[in-house]
Amino acid sequence: MKPMIHRTPAGVANRRAFSLFGNGRRASGSALAAKGRPAPSSILVVQTKYIGDMVLTSVLVRNLRLAYPDAKIAMLCTPNLRDFVISQNIADEAIAFDRRDKGKSLFQWLAEYLSVVSDLRQRFDLTIDLSDSKTSRIVHRSVGAPMPVGFDPTDRPMKFWESQPANVFAAPYGQGGSHYVYRHLSPMQALGLDAADVTPRLAPTPDAQWESTTILAGRGLSRNAYIAVHASARDNGGDGAFLDDGDG
Numbered sequence: 292m293k294p295m296i297h298r299t300p301a302g303v304a305n306r307r308a309f310s311l312f313g314n315g316r317r318a319s320g321s322a323l324a325a326k327g328r329p330a331p332s333s334i335l336v337v338q339t340k341y342i343g344d345m346v347l348t349s350v351l352v353r354n355l356r357l358a359y360p361d362a363k364i365a366m367l368c369t370p371n372l373r374d375f376v377i378s379q380n381i382a383d384e385a386i387a388f389d390r391r392d393k394g395k396s397l398f399q400w401l402a403e404y405l406s407v408v409s410d411l412r413q414r415f416d417l418t419i420d421l422s423d424s425k426t427s428r429i430v431h432r433s434v435g436a437p438m439p440v441g442f443d444p445t446d447r448p449m450k451f452w453e454s455q456p457a458n459v460f461a462a463p464y465g466q467g468g469s470h471y472v473y474r475h476l477s478p479m480q481a482l483g484l485d486a487a488d489v490t491p492r493l494a495p496t497p498d499a500q501w502e503s504t505t506i507l508a509g510r511g512l513s514r515n516a517y518i519a520v521h522a523s524a525r526d527n528g529g530d531g532a533f534l535d536d537g538d539g
Contacts, residue, residue, distance in 0.1 A: 330359050331416035331438065337367045337431060338421045339390045345372055346491050347475040348421055349381045354479055354486045378496050390426045408433040419478045425453065432456035440478045
């Protein structure tokens with residue numbers, strides 16, 4: 292089974308971007324160049340967690356684009372986020388990999404893993420493991436990039452038989468604070484780079500805007516109505532997700 296890959300032209304701007312993290316702040320700005328290392332031409336970011344993590348990952352990728360404008364950036368992500376990564380221009384290439392083994396036999400999981408790794412092996416100069424899991428470290432090692440970046444210490448203590456394949460180590464939290472956005476930006480600091488923009492942003496696609504407008508109109512909600520959104524919910528909540536006026 293070949294991995295599912297989507298590509299999008301590099302440099303497509305996110306239009307009508309809106310902030311998800313207040314007004315943002317800027318880290319101290321020096322020249323964005325890795326000290327003593329050649330600039331990578333191909334970068335893989337491993338992020339196989341949830342949509343909220345992907346939004347924070349977009350900040351890292353934006354800063355990597357500023358630091359390495361000629362590099363092609365790929366993202367290893369879960370299948371359900373592949374289209375999101377491309378539509379938001381988070382990466383130039385999205386490669387789907389389901390790290391969960393639920394409902395799969397060992398043979399099925401190994402077949403998918405080997406298919407993904409064979410496509411990725413020795414394609415990248417720089418790899419960054421943001422998932423920081425046992426599975427992601429196995430993938431990270433198998434890709435075989437000359438400059439793998441990982442967290443030290445890891446999010447969960449490793450067993451005595453596990454090892455960290457990285458040779459560039461990022462602190463659990465980098466410059467700026469304890470919010471998880473700074474954990475996602477910590478690889479920049481490990482590479483000797485400054486983060487020029489730390490504000491997560493998304494841009495609604497035309498199709499998404501049309502769909503949301505249609506749903507709201509169908510519920511009789513006015514354009515100026517207050518709406519609570521749980522973006523990371525695992526289900527749509529059914530009809531109860533929309534409250535009538537006066538229901539609190």
